[in-house]
Amino acid sequence: MQASILLVEDDPEIGRIVRDTFLRENYHITWATTGLEGWEDFQEMAYDLVLVDLMLPEMDGFTLCKNIRLKSDVPMIIISARKEDEDKIEGLQLGADDYVAKPFSLAELKARVESHLRRWRRYKGAPKAKNESAYMHGLAIDWDQRQVMLEDEKLSLTSLEFKLLEVLAKHPHRVFSKKELYEHVWNQVEADGAHTVTVHIKSLREKLRDPVKAPIFIQTVWGQGYRFIGELL
Template sequence: MDMQLLLVEDDPEIARVIQDTFIRDGYLVTWATTGLEGLEDFQSQSYDLVLVDLMLPEMDGFTLCKNIRWKSDVPIMIISAKKEDEDKVAGLNLGADDYLAKPFSLVELKARVESLLRRWRRYKGVPELNQMTNYTNGLTINWDQNKALIDGTEVYLTTKEFDLLKVLAQNPNQVFTKSDLYQHVWKQADAEGLHTVTVHIKSIREKLKDPVKQPYYIQTVWGKGYQFVGEIR
């Protein structure tokens, strides 16, 4: 089966060289020119590895890496002209697996990609986690079917509501700002969308019968955002 690569690079000359090189080697390559486009591509299909530039329009590479990590453990390699150690450390701390500074040789790039893919294939050999998670106070999330149930009865959540619940629940006790959530779920950087997040979180809480003052599942972190505090049983 062909390996699927996502390349997020706004320089067309560099992107075409990388894309042509990997296509010749039998890879399938999707090329995105902005961070938001890259996030949308990533969320729309499955990839085996992501190549990310740091200096991107609409959403920078650091933010893109963070968004990808909330959803997946797929290998991420940063390719960037930013050579400072703090940029490398920041990228790796956000979940990137490797960092290659421009200019680089295609031979080295291919070798590092192949190394990451070998590790990824070994990792994917581990059985998947249970597709159903049960929490105290009656909540069950079926990840496979995108369903939430309270005491065994399905709760109707819209697609956006489930996507919000999913990113929070799959990253428990991590604080997400409204901006983080809006970018990740709506794939837009518009600050006017922050009220939309508030409305959707309120709707989720009502449907899950989640008390605001002493929440079972979604806790407001005042001045920061929201975090998932549900306890697995």
């Protein structure tokens, strides 16, 4: 197989044509028909590139791009009938690497995919530093082992608590709304997820021994959400 591609496209005709084209070129390709399905597929296996439409049911393409970029540097190409400059700019600002407007040439799409894959392979082939972060006040996180230490004591975080910490700490000082955290960590788009996020943030803070009124790691931005303020050593 040349590479593994995730295609997120709700138009059955376009999806089938793109899928069959890349299958003939010996790519492994997974085709999702909703944004939520695409997000779930992305978390289940490693992909070398993502093709994503913007107008998707359940979770729109903008939100999907944002969620993927928070988790990975994998190349993303938007394929969309929305040709407005504002849509292109927003998609690129959310982390997409390229934008192809419908209707598009399959030859051009293949060329762009191959170009981004070449860059991705060079990026992955570069030597990697140890994937750990150390902060003031004794917090240390081993991202590969998914292990959190506080003052040399290993913390017992749940999977959801670690995912919350990961999203916040890997994007320091960025404010995340409860809605964004719920969509990213719980993979759902229900409107009533705010209370769930609040409960898990409270539990995470207790384990980090992080006081709400004088936080050193997770700060509440009233009316907006939460951000990570831990200082790297």
